[in-house]
Amino acid sequence: MSRRKLIYEGKAKILYEGPERNTMVQYFKDDATAFNNEKKAIIEGKGVLNNRISEFIFNQLNDVGLETHLIKRLNMREQLIKSCEVLPIEFVVRNIAAGSIVNRLGLNEGSILKNPVVEYYYKNDALGDPIVTIEHIKINDWANEEEIKKATKISLRINDVLSGLFRAVGIKLVDFKLEFGRYWNNEEKKIILVDEISPDTCRLWDTKNEKKLDKDRFRKDLGGLIEAYQEVAKRLGIMPEGTNIKEIKTGISKTIKLKKS
Ligand SMILES: Nc1ncnc2c1ncn2[C@@H]1O[C@H](COP(=O)(O)OP(=O)(O)OP(=O)(O)O)[C@@H](O)[C@H]1O
Ligand SMILES: [Mg+2]
Known part of the structure; x- marks a missing residue:
């Protein structure tokens, strides 16, 4: 695998050149970072769980006609994806x-917003990913008006789909971050969902007791991050009860579809 050409190493993932034109391989690392890289740790098994959860969610979105970069999951830590020109904007719903x-x-933390809101952040570590307005995005040519409108509309549709999906398994979708990219299919340009959707990029609270099942467990030193991510996977039906934690942590198994205990 190391023979492949590395394209980009980020904080949580690595991108390699894919087997065909316009494709890449997205590798999920175990690294956790927060507060603009000030806090760091390696949490064994996180990449395996995020790979699997993000695959499940992206497939759900693809199934309802919301196009994503995911072509298919390759193994415990990797996905084959469509290569895109990523808008330097984080869309937060x-x-x-x-x-x-x-x-x-x-x-007040936990107060319900009258309706879902979309916020825009400029992806720039040196500036600490500042919140920006649509005008800021346009004057800097980070995206044009049509692209922002499209991505905003898709973000809200994703929110509807995912809120229902999580509600059905006893989880509140508090907020989440999305990234979009320009994808060229011959001459046609499309704006599609890229990156990942996982407990690293969402706030997920247990409906009953508001227990945090997401990266806030790391940000706030609450512990039990892997157990929380596993709980999310289990509720989504990805990992049956009795899944072997060792296999998740080492990422050695070819498939994580493990037997029931
Ligand atoms: N389909 C895609 N095509 C091209 N780039 C992508 C695609 N999907 C995700 N990416 C980019 O790959 C990188 C994933 O790595 P990671 O999430 O670890 O980055 P990061 O450390 O969060 O840094 P960044 O600020 O660049 O997001 C991100 O820069 C993301 O924008
Ligand atoms: Mg990222």
Whole structure:
């Protein structure tokens, strides 16, 4: 695998050249980072779980006509994806106040927003990913008006699909982050969903007791991150009870579709 050409190594994933034109391989690492890379750790098994959860969610979206970059999962840590020109914008959809919006707007954590809101952040580590307006995006040519409108509309549709999906398994979708890319299919340009959707990029609370089942467990030193991600996977029906944690942690098994205990 190491013979492949490395294209980009990020904080949580690595991109390699894919087997065909316009494809790449997305490798999920175990690295966890927070607060613009100030806090770091390696959490064994996280990449395997995120790979699997993101695959499941992207397949659900593809099935309802919301195109994503996912072609297929290759193994425990890798996905074959469509290569895109990623918009340097993070699209954040919020249903419930949590995280940065709480202090920025003086809201109570957990308060329900009257309707879902989309926020835009400029992907730039040196600037600390600042929140920006649509005007900022346009004057800097990070994306044009049509692309922003399209991506915003898709973000809200994804919110509808995922809110229902998680609600059905006793989880509140508090907020999540999306990235979009330009994908050229012959002459036609499309805006499609890229990157990942996983407990690293969402806030997920247990409906009954509001237990956090996402990366806030790492940000807030709550512990039990792998167990929480496993719980999400289990509820989504990806990993049956009795799944072998060793296989998740080592990522050695060819398939994580493991037998029931
Ligand atoms: N389909 C795709 N085509 C091209 N690039 C992609 C695609 N999907 C995701 N990416 C990019 O691959 C990288 C994934 O790595 P990772 O998430 O670890 O990055 P990161 O450390 O969060 O840094 P960044 O600020 O670049 O997102 C991101 O830069 C993401 O935008
Ligand atoms: Mg990223």
